[in-house]
Amino acid sequence: MTSIGIYGSRGRMGQAIVAELGELGARHAGGADAEDDPAIVAAAADVLVDFSSPAALDAHLTAARAAHTPIVIGTTGLTEAQHALIDAAAADIAVLQTGNTSLGVTLLAQLVREAAARLDTDWDIEIVEMHHRHKVDAPSGTALLLGAAAADGRGATLADAAVHDRAGVTGARAEGTIGFASLRGGSVTGDHSVIFAGEGERIELTHRADSRAIFARGAVRAALWLATQPPGRYEMRQVLGL
Numbered sequence: 679m680t681s682i683g684i685y686g687s688r689g690r691m692g693q694a695i696v697a698e699l700g701e702l703g704a705r706h707a708g709g710a711d712a713e714d715d716p717a718i719v720a721a722a723a724d725v726l727v728d729f730s731s732p733a734a735l736d737a738h739l740t741a742a743r744a745a746h747t748p749i750v751i752g753t754t755g756l757t758e759a760q761h762a763l764i765d766a767a768a769a770d771i772a773v774l775q776t777g778n779t780s781l782g783v784t785l786l787a788q789l790v791r792e793a794a795a796r797l798d799t800d801w802d803i804e805i806v807e808m809h810h811r812h813k814v815d816a817p818s819g820t821a822l823l824l825g826a827a828a829a830d831g832r833g834a835t836l837a838d839a840a841v842h843d844r845a846g847v848t849g850a851r852a853e854g855t856i857g858f859a860s861l862r863g864g865s866v867t868g869d870h871s872v873i874f875a876g877e878g879e880r881i882e883l884t885h886r887a888d889s890r891a892i893f894a895r896g897a898v899r900a901a902l903w904l905a906t907q908p909p910g911r912y913e914m915r916q917v918l919g920l
């Protein structure tokens with residue numbers, strides 16, 4: 679039986695994954711949090727999942743690489759340097775990094791890519807997300823992955839197209855840009871809308887998460903799949919065959 683180690687095991691997502699493993703009767707190799715040694719968890723596990731903090735990611739990835747243990751990274755708010763570190767680690771171990779492990783968002787990203795590819799750039803793209811009051815990063819990892827899918831559909835890059843800050847006299851909207859807006863409040867698990875705003879009409883593609891169980895289910899499915907893969911960097915759509 680595949681043994682799964684959890685970084686961030688006492689957090690909201692870590693606890694949702696522990697519950698999911700319990701329902702599946704799957705094996706939990708143990709967890710690590712701020713005061714624990716990541717190397718011990720990496721050595722004990724067949725595969726790791728990380729839902730912790732960007733501050734902890736480098737140490738977790740180093741431990742996974744040293745132990746030759748594949749790792750699913752769900753932590754969001756990562757820097758460009760951390761993405762480069764993930765690319766480097768993927769030469770040695772299987773790594774799947776995603777801002778959202780749910781089936782619904784993985785399919786939504788495909789739909790967004792398709793819509794963006796079919797519509798001209800005079801259809802403005804705006805991405806709106808809302809999360810609970812405890813979330814520390816913005817825009818959400820999901821909003822960024824949806825933005826990347828939209829940019830990809832247009833043959834552009836998100837780095838060139840993204841507009842994150844609007845306040846004061848902003849000037850008119852530039853064609854081809856992708857705007858982001860982040861709302862925070864209450865206990866919202868995670869809502870995302872991608873709006874295609876054209877002249878006289880609007881298309882809105884929305885996903886709403888009712889519970890963290892959807893992320894936990896996807897994370898466990900990804901971990902079980904990743905445990906059998908050779909070194910490389912993978913995405914959720916490969917896990918789900920979408």
Ligand SMILES: NC(=O)C1=CN([C@@H]2O[C@H](COP(=O)(O)OP(=O)(O)OC[C@H]3O[C@@H](n4cnc5c(N)ncnc54)[C@H](OP(=O)(O)O)[C@@H]3O)[C@@H](O)[C@H]2O)C=CC1
Nearest residue numbers: 686688689690691711712730731734752753754777778779
């Ligand atoms: N990809 C996806 O599908 C999803 C991703 N997420 C992302 O997962 C991450 C965690 O979210 P959530 O569970 O809500 O957060 P929580 O704050 O509830 O949990 C974070 C966990 O990480 C641990 N942690 C925090 N800082 C460190 C550190 N410096 N070193 C080691 N461990 C640390 C905490 O341990 P301790 O309590 O000991 O400090 C805690 O167990 C976020 O980045 C979030 O955006 C969330 C949902 C879905």
Ligand SMILES: O=C(O)C1=N[C@H](C(=O)O)C[C@H](O)C1
Nearest residue numbers: 754777813818819820821868
């Ligand atoms: O922090 C959260 O809670 C979530 N984070 C992920 C993100 O940043 O997109 C996924 C989900 O929306 C919940």
